[in-house]
Amino acid sequence: MAVRRNMKVTLPRLRGVLIPLIAVIVVLALFPVIGVSRIWLLYAFLFFTYLAMANMWNLLAGYSGLVSLCPAAFIGLAGYTLAIGTWFGFPWYLGIIAGGIVAAAFAVIISVPVFRLKGIYFAIGTLVLPEVLRFVFTIWAPIGEPVYGGGAGYTVKGVADVSQAQIYWLALAIGAASIFLMRYVLRSKLGSGLAAIRDNDSTAASCGINVFNLKLYSFVIAAFITGIAGAIFYLYQGYIEPVSAFSVRWLVIIMLATVIGGEGTEEGPVVGTIIVVFLYFTLARYAEISLIIQGSILIGIMLLAPQGIMGSLRKTRAYRSLLKLATRR
């Protein structure tokens, strides 16, 4: 219980924020109806999917002390589940859910070897996973040989039936769901236990926290949501192949979003993802040096403001007094 009391100090209830949040989501949901231009819908779509992934990475790295380098594994697996499912005649909405489930199941299986590893060892163990899956899906072609499958990848069949607006709403749903899930998880017993594990896992274990199970829960939740977001992304893209599906590019996006915004802060990924989507489109013009810019941002943020934008803001007096105002209401 001591842990729980402690958490309440660091996690203000923020009741006042809930209503504006819902209002923003409703307005965003109206975007396709009120004729917002397609390019802005695309920005928003990418924001929602990346946000869900970044939130889940934050749950692992920022709150559970699990620096996982394998979001691409969940994204790629879910994308493949969706694509291959449509080839076997399953409707796309089942494919998205199945994608999340497959990613979560993969997380359960893989937790056996990687959870034996702590800290930096865990990071290494997870870095290998997308690479392994990339090889698997380059070799394995369950259907559509010899033209499709393997290195050639799959198209998602029946995408034509899905309207742009539907895909947009799906992305909005998963983005919003990830925010509410974070709010819920962090204020639950699970969140308190995770924070205890992150800060000192042997003390947590001696306080009666089941370290393995709690880590597993957060890992599986993260895998499921990341997988669903990935499947939605591939529903939009309509095509999947192993090199880009299990690419380290996913990790770059997700890590940038969380690190810029502030690892271990609830609002961090939101701020970070806005910046990442903005960067994504502005850097398209400077494609040849875009990685240099992104790498420099990562290094710069880490050296100058390791807690990210929100982490640094939290330290300022103005933010604290604003927070007091918001919570007192």
Next chain:
Amino acid sequence: MTVLVELSTPVVMGILLGGLYAVIALGLSLVFGVVKEINIAHGDLVILGSYFGYVAMTVLGIDPILSLIIGMPLLFGIGFAIQKYLLNRAFKISMDATLIIAFGLSLILQNAYQLIWTPMARGLTTPYALESFSAGPIHVPLVYLLDFVAAILVMLFIQQFLKRTYLGRAIRAAAQDRKTAHLMGINTDRVYAYTFAISMALAAVAGVFLGLTFSFTPISGMSFLIIALGVVVLGGLGSIVGTFVGGIAFGLAQTLGGYFFGVAAQMLVAYIMVLVVLAVIPRGIFGR
């Protein structure tokens, strides 16, 4: 008998290739063992060594192995600067910070290679790169043998260096206990910088032999990093003998996997072996 004869070539090739993997992983293992940081940019820095050999060969007309006389000090200097100005500072922030900064460095390097050398695959094609030798039923490319010889020389050199020189002892002291080493008058920050610098000099060697053996592109660094991580995990982080044994185990898994399951699956077999080892003995074969 015929099976044994057929198997002899992949076994020999696996062992020889393991030498190359051990050299690639050695720098990573050293930095992990001493500084306790995983240098995610290690693969890209190895590729920097390959590109250095490429420039030396094509522009200056020097044999890539000979060019190491310039390449090793050059990368040594770069490594010293990286640790001193970037990672030593990150190290004081948090463990994640070093990881993320090294990741940022890796992205910058990949992009820089693309700008300078184009995304085209390069290789160090020397006259001897295409030769091969035979002993009975075994046919092996000559460069594989060079890799292995280089690996043994480098390993022996590093082991003796850590054992006999003052700096080597200081490095070992800092690896065992940072605070006590500091109290004994060792400038641990500088020792870390030297360690990283040595790791980069090793990356120069690894890069040249990698270039002789395989072709490389600006983004190859990531795959070789993952191979190196696999080797280090197999052998146990921070152990030189372990790295050597891990390299051979990885090389054997790759060539034998290729022999039994086809070339397309060879890396997969090696990675799955790494995951299985992680699940069974997480600290690796020689881990402490």
